[in-house]
Amino acid sequence: MKFLKKLVKVVLSLAILGLVGYGGYKWYKKRQFERSQAERTMVYATVEEGPLIINLLESGSVKPREQITIKSQVEGRVSILYIRPEGERVKKGDLLVELDASTMTDNKLNQEITVQNAKSSYVQAEENLEVVKNQAQADVEKAELNLRFAEEDLTKYKDGEYPKILNEAQSKVTLSEEELKRAQDKLEWSQKLFDEKYLSESEFLSDKLSCRRHELDLKSAKNSLELLEKYTYRRQIAQLESDVSQSKMALERIRRSCRANVVQAEAQLRARELELNRQESRLLKLIEQIEKCKILAPADGLVIYSTSSQGSFRRMNAEPLAEGQEVYERQELIYLPVGDEFIGEIKVHETNLKKIYPGLPVRIRIDALPGQIFQGKIAKIAPLPDAQSMWMNPDLKVYNTQVVIEDGAGLKSGMNCEAEIIVEQHEKAMYVPVQSVVKISGQPVVYVKTPTGVEKREIKVGLDNNRMIHVIEGLKVGEEVQMTPPLDSAVSVRLTDEILDVNIPDRPQGEANGGGPGGMPRRRPQGNWRQGGGMPPGQGGAPEGGMRRPEGQGGMPPGQGGGMPQGGVRPEGQGRPRGMRPQRPQGEGGAPGGPQRPPQQPAGN
Structure with missing residues (x-):
């Protein structure tokens, strides 16, 4: 039994090994067949050596090198x-x-009338200023004279009139006292004579009346003196001092008023002068516009x-x-x-800027002059892209480049031309087709045909002319390279992210709580509408439970535009709510995922 079991195991092992070997043989033959089929369909290019010109072909137009631009200078x-x-x-x-210029001619006549009126106003303001100055001087002098008269009246009364009046009043009192004494003496004698019957009664009464009259005169003289000293003198002094003060204030008012009038007249004169200058400038401008x-x-x-x-x-x-x-x-x-000098104006794409610089030789062919080749050099490269081309196509960046044509005999402005910019010339250089070179991790690589198969080989290249690329080292003349190298190996995928040494600030509290800028809370409708990235239920589309617009009637087709797709839920990755940052797709920018197949780009650019 043990022998049979061992025999069965050996037979089974041999059978399994035979099946595995047979499968491996079939797989090897299949791979050989597929490789032979691929080699039959694979296109190869031979590495050649010979003269190589690195050039750029750009189209443009011929323009005069020096020209005067005539512009309209009429407003x-x-x-x-x-x-x-x-x-x-x-x-x-x-x-x-x-x-x-008909309208400007009519405006010129109207402006001439306006200028004459402005001149009249200016002369009137000028004469008015002289009148105001003269009147101001007269008013000030009159006010000064009144002040001087008031001061002299005060001095005259204090030093002249009042002492004189006072002296007269005192003299009158003294005379009245003397006359009263004489009248009293006479009355006393008359009384004695009347008592002794030597004097009549009428004479006695007359002397008595005379004495009484002198008493009244003395009293009146004393009262007049008292009024003069206590009231009349004070009142007159106060009146005269007030006249002096009023005259001073009147003089100050007149001076200020005169200064204000003069300043106002001068300002009016300046305003009239500015108005006159402005109107004359307008007239001159109209004359210049008519001449232009x-x-x-x-x-x-x-x-x-x-x-x-x-x-x-x-x-x-x-x-x-x-x-x-x-x-x-x-x-x-x-x-x-x-002059007879011309330039060629061409537009160079931004990808070719690193190849050219001022001074490079250029061969120019004119469409209207077949068979003739003109020589020139790059004179100027614009520092900024052409704004007109950017406006028509924002993704297109071309730079205006001027080529000086050395001998422009027979050329005319506006002719179409083709400029061949000679970047490099090699009498003996090795080159291959530009599409046979790819870049792997920034290193140019070609796939060389060898007896054992296709070999990946790194090379060193120079510039290309969009057809052939200059090979500096890494290949030999006569070797064959693939014209269509595999592109999957040319894709650079970053499997890990590099942690940068930067500080990331914290999110503001308002935004961290779901608010917008400034900390204001953002209102969100209920429901899981974030999943689809479209609008919330009941907004922007058909209401919940209501009728939906039939497909294909009035509006965009299903799945296009900003509405919801069929089924009511947008799949993930289509659309997003406002304020949310879209997620970067996998495999892009170094994120994990499968590599994306980029378009083939020449290694020499």
Whole structure:
């Protein structure tokens, strides 16, 4: 029994080994057959050695190297009354363009009237200033005279009139006292004589009345003196001092008022002068504008319309210059070439900028002159891409490049040309087709045919001319390389992310809680509408439980636009709610995932 069991095991082992060997043999034969079939269909290119020219071919147009740009310098929009025919040669001083100046001529007449009125106002303001100054001087002098008179009246009363009046009043009191004493003495004698019957009663009464009158006169004189000293003198002094103070204040008011009047008159004069200058400037400007309506040739040359020399895009948006067409200020009208030197203006793609630089030789072929080749050099490369090309196609970046043509005999402005820029010339160089070279981890690689199969080999390359690429080392003349190398090995996939040494700040509290900028909470509708990335239920589409627009009627087809796809739930990865950052797809930018097949790019670029 043990022997039989061992025999069975040996037989089974041999059978299994036979099956495995047979399977391996069949697989090997199949691989050999597939390899032979692939080698039959594989295209190879032979490594060659010989003259190699690294060049760039760009199309463009011929333009004069030096030209005078004639622009409209008339403000606003005006019509063309006359324009010199295109292609005609003119001499310095010849009329090129005449613009309509009828409206400006009418405005000029009105402006001349305005200038005359401004001159009249200016002369009136100038004379008014002199009158105001004269009147101010007279008023000030009169106020000063009144003040001096008031001060003199006060001094005269204190030192002259009052002492005189006081003296008269005191003298009157003294005289009244003397006369009263004499009257009293006489009355006393009359009384004695009347008592002794030597004097009549009438005479006695007369003396008595005279005494009484002198008493009243004395009392009146004393009262007048008292009034003068206590009231009249004080009142008169206060009145005269007030007159002096009022005269001083009146003088100050008049001085200030006169200064204000003079300043106002001077300001009015300056305003009239500025107004006059402004109106005269407008008149001069109108005269200059009328003169600019006739554009004369600044030099001898050939008339070329600006619309004929512009690019195709601008020509589609601009009408050709003609009589009756309106032009605006600073619009280019005519190009006037001076001299017989020309340049070729071409546009170089941004990927070729590293190949060219000023001074490179250029061979130029003219479409209208077949068989002729003109020589030139790169003179200038624009520092910024062409704005017109960027406006038409934002993804297209081309740079205007000027090529100076050395001998431009027979050339005319506007001719189409093809410029061949000679970047490098090699009398003996090794080269292969540019599509046979791929880059693996930044290193140029080719697949070389060997007796044992295809061998991957790293090489060192130079520049290419979009057809052949210069091989510096790594290959030998006569070897064969694949024209269609496998691209899967040329894809660089970063399997791990590199941790950077940076500090990531914390999210603000308001945004961390689901709020928007500024900490304001963001309102979210209920429901798991985030999954599809579209709009919440009941917003932007059919209401819940309501009727939905039939497919294909009025609107975008199912699955297109911003609506929900069929079934009501958007699959993952289609759309996203506002404010959410889209997730980077796998396999892109170093994230884990399968490699993406990029388009083939030449290794020499």
